[in-house]
Amino acid sequence: MADRLTVLTGAEGHDLSKLEQYRAAGGYASLEKARGMTPAELIQQISDASLRGRGGAGFPMGRKLSLVPGPDKRSGPSYVVCNADESEPGAFKDREIMRRVPHRLIEGCLIAAYTIQSKNVFIYIRGEYLAEYEVLAAAVEEARAAGLFGDVEILVHRGAGAYICGEESALLDSLEGKRGQPRPRPPFPPVTGLYSGPTLVNNVQTLASVPSILELGVEAYKQLGVASAPGTVVYSLSGNVSRPGNYELPLGTTIRELVFEHGHGVAGGRALKAIIPGGSSVPVFTPDQLDVALDFDSVQAAGSYLGSAAIIVVDDRCCMVQLGLRAEKFYMHESCGKCTPCREGTRWLVQLLQRIEDGHGRQSDLDLLRTVCDRILGKSLCALGDFAVYCVASYVDKFYDEFQRHIDLGGCPFGSHSSIDGIVAPSDQHAHTAMPDPVTA
Amino acid sequence: MTPAENAAHFRQRVEEIKAVYPDSRSAIMGALHLAQREHGGWLPPEALEEVAEAMELTPAYVQSVASFYDMYQLEPVGRHTVEVCTNLSCALAGAQSVVDAFEQELGVRAGETTEDGAVTFRIVECAGGCGSAPVVVVDHRYREPVRAEDVQEIVEELRG
Ligand SMILES: Cc1cc2nc3c(=O)[nH]c(=O)nc-3n(C[C@H](O)[C@H](O)[C@H](O)COP(=O)(O)O)c2cc1C
Ligand code: SF4
Ligand code: FES
Numbered sequence: 001m002a003d004r005l006t007v008l009t010g011a012e013g014h015d016l017s018k019l020e021q022y023r024a025a026g027g028y029a030s031l032e033k034a035r036g037m038t039p040a041e042l043i044q045q046i047s048d049a050s051l052r053g054r055g056g057a058g059f060p061m062g063r064k065l066s067l068v069p070g071p072d073k074r075s076g077p078s079y080v081v082c083n084a085d086e087s088e089p090g091a092f093k094d095r096e097i098m099r100r101v102p103h104r105l106i107e108g109c110l111i112a113a114y115t116i117q118s119k120n121v122f123i124y125i126r127g128e129y130l131a132e133y134e135v136l137a138a139a140v141e142e143a144r145a146a147g148l149f150g151d152v153e154i155l156v157h158r159g160a161g162a163y164i165c166g167e168e169s170a171l172l173d174s175l176e177g178k179r180g181q182p183r184p185r186p187p188f189p190p191v192t193g194l195y196s197g198p199t200l201v202n203n204v205q206t207l208a209s210v211p212s213i214l215e216l217g218v219e220a221y222k223q224l225g226v227a228s229a230p231g232t233v234v235y236s237l238s239g240n241v242s243r244p245g246n247y248e249l250p251l252g253t254t255i256r257e258l259v260f261e262h263g264h265g266v267a268g269g270r271a272l273k274a275i276i277p278g279g280s281s282v283p284v285f286t287p288d289q290l291d292v293a294l295d296f297d298s299v300q301a302a303g304s305y306l307g308s309a310a311i312i313v314v315d316d317r318c319c320m321v322q323l324g325l326r327a328e329k330f331y332m333h334e335s336c337g338k339c340t341p342c343r344e345g346t347r348w349l350v351q352l353l354q355r356i357e358d359g360h361g362r363q364s365d366l367d368l369l370r371t372v373c374d375r376i377l378g379k380s381l382c383a384l385g386d387f388a389v390y391c392v393a394s395y396v397d398k399f400y401d402e403f404q405r406h407i408d409l410g411g412c413p414f415g416s417h418s419s420i421d422g423i424v425a426p427s428d429q430h431a432h433t434a435m436p437d438p439v440t441a
Numbered sequence: 442m443t444p445a446e447n448a449a450h451f452r453q454r455v456e457e458i459k460a461v462y463p464d465s466r467s468a469i470m471g472a473l474h475l476a477q478r479e480h481g482g483w484l485p486p487e488a489l490e491e492v493a494e495a496m497e498l499t500p501a502y503v504q505s506v507a508s509f510y511d512m513y514q515l516e517p518v519g520r521h522t523v524e525v526c527t528n529l530s531c532a533l534a535g536a537q538s539v540v541d542a543f544e545q546e547l548g549v550r551a552g553e554t555t556e557d558g559a560v561t562f563r564i565v566e567c568a569g570g571c572g573s574a575p576v577v578v579v580d581h582r583y584r585e586p587v588r589a590e591d592v593q594e595i596v597e598e599l600r601g
Contacts, residue, residue, distance in 0.1 A: 069565060077463070079505055086569050086571065087566070087569070088502065089528040089529050089530065089565060089566070089567040089571070090530055090567070090571050091567075091569065091571070092569045092570055092571050092572050094569075095569045095570075117526060120463070126569070127474070127510070127512045128512070128565075128568055128569065128578070128581075129569065130581050130582070131583065155450070155462070157467070157470070157471075158470065158474060159510070160470055160471070160473065160474065160510035160511070160512040161510050161511030161512035161513075162509060162510050163566065167456060174470070175467060176464065176466060176467055177467045177468065177469040177470065177506070178466075178506065179505060179506055179509040180509060180510075194466055195463055210593055233566055236571065236572060237572065238530035238533075238534075238571035239529070239530050239533045239534075239571075240533050240534075240571050243564035244530075244571070244572040244573070244574070245572045245573075246572060276529075280529050280567075281526070300528070303552065310528055310532070310571070312530055312571075313533075314533065315533075318533065323529065326527070326528070326532055328529060330567075331564055333566065336509075340444065409524065409579060419532075419533060419535075420532040420533060420537065421537070422537055422538045423527050423532045423536065424527055424537065424551055424564055425527060425564065426511075426527075426563070426564050426565055426566055427564075428551070428564070429550070429551040429552030429564055
């Protein structure tokens, strides 16, 4: 498998952003194979391979494909939308895929379009990824000029900086030229999506994984990973680790193997304090959970989510109140403001955490933190509200003593020696976020 | 080009963007990116009006969209922009020392522009470079990783 291209594996030593080299590595053979099958056969293969979405929720791609009505059951066009908005703190895999193997993504998009018999593909790439946009747009041109598109059109659309546009319904509104705010659901995108047409929304890596299913065959593909989630995934490893980076490995690799074998352990040989297994939006793990396998179901059984498979390593120099505060400032900044629990609740959480960190916290604030979390969880229009709670609630639960010590000492037990002491966030640089204290006000 | 030619050219470019979408409204983000580039990196009120006219939308609508996204600047910016990510992975890798070094070297706080108009300095959320943290983005191009000791050289380069 080592020299065979899956997603990033096998790309070493070649410039696969060039069509000729990508083809020499076997590229676009799967597209040809796909076009020799019927759409129904293709959906069956993707379902049989149990390919699960790599964008965060792990939803089976085959099931999503079968929810999109075929040409005889719809009145207008259908769409394929590739979610390339990657903005989850800790995640940087889609970026590397687009930069190094853009044709892998294009091939996946074309196969998906054939599968639902759509003529329109949109790739929504976050605006900050300018270099990646240039590489991808050039690859799209090259593939189009080579006649690979047939009657399909692929358009690369640049976003402009908004985490919420990674949420699929917000992404669709943004793509339609609106403020990127989530839509109430149902209806879901496969039924009513872009321009009200049936729309398949999939993550970059999900689509880029499709060609290898056809190349290897379903049975061989299922030999990789675990039964409930076959295949490889690109883990983004970052934080206090010796060798951060993207590692494409079979789903179900343990945290221990990823962090200690591939990542060469905690940087500077320091003690491990916490591991965030799926990007900043998921509950934190403690060092006793190193043997948890990193696949959707195993991580969930252990109390968290694999999310975007972004693993953040935290060493013992970091204050968890500060980490929670920094994370919560992100959610407050990125809340689209459409619903009250998320818009107001994230502010409350920031204020409470700030107060505890500053040494003005009261004993009752620890309960209040949990109460505010309960008032947001499950009561928001989209999952951002839940994300804003998962992180902080888990820090309080798992590091309760550290929160308690802030109250007891009337200040941060780290003094000014926490590794992230004084970290400034974007929300701090705008005067309008100077807020009255909701608890004393 | 004269201002009139400029305006015509801008409308022409926006028409081209509109033409690639099934619904022309989808072109608004591309039009705003374009207008921002042509106006020195930000969107003064007249830029929003140009976009509104070319898009056949009201200026209020264009303003409501532009204000939603972080990359559209509604306040003047310097000739260069320096952005430092301070989200979790970058923070853990020492981003605050990079922020401090830029503030010292530039003589401004985060969110401000230097008096000579050379550099706008901002803090941003996760830029998607967490594996090579801390990430600094200079004029929309990533530099990663950047350490506090690299900051002086970057600033000298920009002040050129
Ligand atoms: C706040 C929020 C942000 C999200 N950001 C992304 C993102 O950047 N990229 C992504 O692929 N999915 C993101 N998602 C998940 C998408 O809504 C959607 O589930 C995904 O694109 C579906 O693709 P998949 O089935 O291939 O995973 C986000 C969800 C939420 C609630
Ligand atoms: S939960 Fe937050 S981000 Fe999601 S729709 Fe509500 S306000 Fe917007
Ligand atoms: S946390 Fe800084 S680039 Fe992701």
